[in-house]
Amino acid sequence: MSGILDVLRRPDFFELLRQHVLLSVAALLIGIAIALPVALVVRNTALGAALAVNVGNIGRAVPSLAILALCQPFLGFGFDTALVALTALAIPPILINASTGLREVSTDVIDAARGMGHSGGQVLTLIQLPIAAPVVFAGIRTSAVQVVASATLATFIGGGGLGELIVEGTQLNDTSILLAGSFSVAVLAIITEVGFGALEKVFTPKGLKIAQKRGR
Amino acid sequence: MSSLALLLQDLSSIEDPRLVEWDWISENFWEDIVPAIQGHIYLSFVSVAIALAISLPTGVLVSRYRKAYPPVTFVTGLLYSIPSLALFGILISIPGITIGPTPVIIALVAYSLLILIRNTVAGLDAVPAETIDAARGMGLTSSQILFKVELPLALPVIVAGIRIATVTIIGIATIGAYIAGGGLGKMIFDGINRGFPTMIITGAVLATALAIVADLLLLALERYLRPWARRRRT
Numbered sequence: 301m302s303g304i305l306d307v308l309r310r311p312d313f314f315e316l317l318r319q320h321v322l323l324s325v326a327a328l329l330i331g332i333a334i335a336l337p338v339a340l341v342v343r344n345t346a347l348g349a350a351l352a353v354n355v356g357n358i359g360r361a362v363p364s365l366a367i368l369a370l371c372q373p374f375l376g377f378g379f380d381t382a383l384v385a386l387t388a389l390a391i392p393p394i395l396i397n398a399s400t401g402l403r404e405v406s407t408d409v410i411d412a413a414r415g416m417g418h419s420g421g422q423v424l425t426l427i428q429l430p431i432a433a434p435v436v437f438a439g440i441r442t443s444a445v446q447v448v449a450s451a452t453l454a455t456f457i458g459g460g461g462l463g464e465l466i467v468e469g470t471q472l473n474d475t476s477i478l479l480a481g482s483f484s485v486a487v488l489a490i491i492t493e494v495g496f497g498a499l500e501k502v503f504t505p506k507g508l509k510i511a512q513k514r515g516r
Numbered sequence: 517m518s519s520l521a522l523l524l525q526d527l528s529s530i531e532d533p534r535l536v537e538w539d540w541i542s543e544n545f546w547e548d549i550v551p552a553i554q555g556h557i558y559l560s561f562v563s564v565a566i567a568l569a570i571s572l573p574t575g576v577l578v579s580r581y582r583k584a585y586p587p588v589t590f591v592t593g594l595l596y597s598i599p600s601l602a603l604f605g606i607l608i609s610i611p612g613i614t615i616g617p618t619p620v621i622i623a624l625v626a627y628s629l630l631i632l633i634r635n636t637v638a639g640l641d642a643v644p645a646e647t648i649d650a651a652r653g654m655g656l657t658s659s660q661i662l663f664k665v666e667l668p669l670a671l672p673v674i675v676a677g678i679r680i681a682t683v684t685i686i687g688i689a690t691i692g693a694y695i696a697g698g699g700l701g702k703m704i705f706d707g708i709n710r711g712f713p714t715m716i717i718t719g720a721v722l723a724t725a726l727a728i729v730a731d732l733l734l735l736a737l738e739r740y741l742r743p744w745a746r747r748r749r750t
Contacts, residue, residue: 357731358728360683361683361687361724361727361728361731362687362724362727363686363687363688363690363720363723363724363727364687364691365687365690365691365701365704365720365723366687366690366704366719366720366721366723366724367720369704369707369708369716369719369720370716370717370720370721372708372713372716373535373713373716373717374535445597448599449597449599449600450599452599452600452601452602453601453691456694456705456708457708463601466601466602466605469605470605470608470694470695475609478605478608478609479605479606479609481602481605482601482602482603482605482606482609483602483606485598485599485601485602486597486598486599486602486603486606489597489598489599489602490594490597490598493597
């Protein structure tokens with residue numbers, strides 16, 4: 301046990317943690333910046349939304365190691381390659397949830413808003429986005445957890461991160477290093493899961509919460 | 517984002533145009549590639565089968581004794597959120613577990629539990645109470661109701677869970693090659709270590725294809741098991 305703590309006190313531990321967090325946050329933010337606008341563009345056409353969901357579903361089926369490994373021959377080893385791969389991993393869950401979430405806003409509610417004189421933009425910002433927010437956020441949460449987990453694999457293509465400790469531990473056959481790496485990655489993933497779960501509640505509008513309590 | 521601009525420059529200056537050497541693929545097809553596919557299917561199939569053998573009874577029990585459901589989802593949810601490489605690392609640190617297919621299968625089973633148990637419970641919950649009442653009125657015993665009414669009606673939802681679990685497992689199994697689990701991941705890792713793109717691309721593309729084929733096959737099964745939904749559509 302003290303061996304594990306020694307590893308956590310190593311000066312390079314914080315550098316690896318920093319790389320891991322930086323990779324994950326950057327990939328998630330770029331992923332959101334790509335997926336959300338696409339979902340907004342396709343929200344009012346059945347064909348576009350179906351296309352976005354299907355592309356997202358195929359994207360989700362691609363194994364994370366396959367995406368990272370496939371980027372390597374084209375982009376070489378390093379942080380940037382890992383960032384591109386993790387961004388590609390971050391997009392599908394957000395794209396799927398944002399497209400379905402926005403599509404599933406009841407047409408009756410939208411009609412009512414139109415009838416009250418809301419413009420297209422107002423319908424989007426006042427009605428569609430708040431109602432879809434929990435679903436969209438659930439997609440961001442799935443994506444965040446997946447990105448943090450997959451960032452562990454960045455080490456295989458020279459991207460750094462906490463996965464390096466796991467690789468080092470396996471290669472040196474050193475259980476302390478192996479467990480220090482494994483536990484810190486696990487804790488980071490669980491913090492992400494729990495933290496985004498809490499944020500998801502914050503992003504649920506009051507009206508929806510009341511509806512959920514009443515069982516709709 | 518200047519690094520991104522640099523990256524785009526890198527993209528346009530790929531030195532080796534022969535990323536896929538077809539000669540290598542045809543030479544090693546029967547010796548390396550087919551066994552890797554078989555190994556991958558074996559790992560995934562065994563894991564899903566074991567996970568189902570655990571999840572179905574657990575799901576049925578938990579749907580009856582509702583108090584046990586939150587702790588079960590908590591524990592399986594915790595397992596599910598541990599990144600696979602970390603779980604492999606923890607497993608091979610346990611005395612008595614050596615690298616090889618065993619820890620990979622243990623981890624893959626652990627990852628499937630949450631999805632399979634949740635879908636079993638959701639499927640059983642969706643069976644209408646009137647249907648169960650009618651079955652009881654016809655004189656069926658509790659176990660007859662379970663096996664002849666509830667489980668068949670819950671089957672499409674359970675298969676939907678099997679589908680998600682299978683696709684997830686086929687993906688994670690590639691990482692299992694790092695601790696000598698075999699399968700298509702071994703080609704990816706060997707390719708990275710040797711700096712041989714053909715192996716990386718072959719392994720990655722085949723693993724993706726396997727996941728997509730499994731997804732489509734199980735989707736077809738799910739539709740087949742829901743004849744009422746098909747009929748409504750046409």
